[in-house]
Amino acid sequence: MARPDDRPLRRLPQLTPHKATLERCVFCPKLCRSACPVSNAEPRETLTPWGKMSMAYFVANESVPLAPSFAEPAWACTGCFGCREHCDHDNDVTGTLFAARSALVDAGEAPSAARRVLERFAESSSALGKIAADPRVASSVDANARVAVLVGCEHARRGTEGGVDTVRAVARLTGGKVALVDVCCGAPLLYAGDHARFVQEGERLAKALAGRERVVVGDAGCAAALRVHHPAAGVTMPAPVEHFSELAAREVGRLGRVDGALGDGPVRWHDPCQLGRGLGVYEAPRQVLSRALGRAPDEFERRREDGRCSGAGGLLPLTMPDVARGIGEQRVADHDRSGGGTIVTACASSMRSFQKSGAKVVDLATVVMRALDAADASAPPRAAPTERDET
Numbered sequence: 001m002a003r004p005d006d007r008p009l010r011r012l013p014q015l016t017p018h019k020a021t022l023e024r025c026v027f028c029p030k031l032c033r034s035a036c037p038v039s040n041a042e043p044r045e046t047l048t049p050w051g052k053m054s055m056a057y058f059v060a061n062e063s064v065p066l067a068p069s070f071a072e073p074a075w076a077c078t079g080c081f082g083c084r085e086h087c088d089h090d091n092d093v094t095g096t097l098f099a100a101r102s103a104l105v106d107a108g109e110a111p112s113a114a115r116r117v118l119e120r121f122a123e124s125s126s127a128l129g130k131i132a133a134d135p136r137v138a139s140s141v142d143a144n145a146r147v148a149v150l151v152g153c154e155h156a157r158r159g160t161e162g163g164v165d166t167v168r169a170v171a172r173l174t175g176g177k178v179a180l181v182d183v184c185c186g187a188p189l190l191y192a193g194d195h196a197r198f199v200q201e202g203e204r205l206a207k208a209l210a211g212r213e214r215v216v217v218g219d220a221g222c223a224a225a226l227r228v229h230h231p232a233a234g235v236t237m238p239a240p241v242e243h244f245s246e247l248a249a250r251e252v253g254r255l256g257r258v259d260g261a262l263g264d265g266p267v268r269w270h271d272p273c274q275l276g277r278g279l280g281v282y283e284a285p286r287q288v289l290s291r292a293l294g295r296a297p298d299e300f301e302r303r304r305e306d307g308r309c310s311g312a313g314g315l316l317p318l319t320m321p322d323v324a325r326g327i328g329e330q331r332v333a334d335h336d337r338s339g340g341g342t343i344v345t346a347c348a349s350s351m352r353s354f355q356k357s358g359a360k361v362v363d364l365a366t367v368v369m370r371a372l373d374a375a376d377a378s379a380p381p382r383a384a385p386t387e388r389d390e391t
């Protein structure tokens, strides 16, 4: 019988470009196992990064049958990049498992929750239109504005304060009105397992952004889709893409102090996986919070590159709801152990996960709006216009 690494990936040939990446995990002593939020919450060997990559590999090279028990581990991943930080090879488990999902969907083996996301994508992504109709953003929006804002479907669907404040704060920070992007970043298609439609959605988005000076993205997951996952799939955006925290950090001098506006007690920053490990943005939100609070924000014990996932990414709340809930509860317990208070994040899915576990959470954009209002309130009153001013 041929050695496993001599066997072609005949059943899932789409994974052939990822064969070396899969084999790095398959033949590895699992150095990253302690980093995975999924196998930490549900301690099963199959759910470690090694287990998920091995299952995809052995299905692909026909060592095991094409069956739910071997296919579904590919969806047991939040896409948090945590394993990569602990891997001597920087192995791309996240991208490879997303590719495996797509190959498995093509082969007809996917969890029902993922299939439902694919069936309902057009309907769920139409939520972006809701934010444009929200009267709270009406005075900040102009369809012809040079700066575009992509709020994110999760914010738009729920009509969150964070989504509304993202639009209003970007308009204030850029000194004009903003155009709202009503095309989804396509991340749900990537996570559910339709790579071809993910690319199509990226191309549609690129077309919608043509001619803009830049696009500011509110949700960390959408920002990673535009800056990491679409370029990896060969789609580049026609305008620079920045996360909201990067814009706010550049304009940090315009922020006032939000004394007491977030309540008493600690104000703790949670590094969203897609913003931190995904985009390498760690300093910008801390600069913004330091200015708004007048002191450095409180921190989780595990933070920055070692920050812990909320459990809300990669469709895990749909494919493994109990495990996702367990991970969110662990993070809120970490927060409580460190002194509780308010969590600030820039990921709409993480916010929802923490709120479900009983934590008080605000989006970074809400802190920035309050800090802009505080700066306005403390500005010296303008002198009354003189006759000469009026001429």
Ligand code: SF4
Pocket: 024, 025, 026, 028, 029, 030, 031, 032, 033, 049, 050, 083, 084, 086, 087, 088, 089, 090, 091, 093
């Ligand atoms: S990600 Fe790296 S450390 Fe983890 S199993 Fe794969 S090769 Fe090993």
Ligand code: SF4
Pocket: 035, 036, 037, 038, 039, 048, 049, 052, 076, 077, 078, 079, 080, 081, 082, 083, 084, 093, 094
């Ligand atoms: S990306 Fe995160 S959830 Fe996925 S296998 Fe790695 S550590 Fe686990």
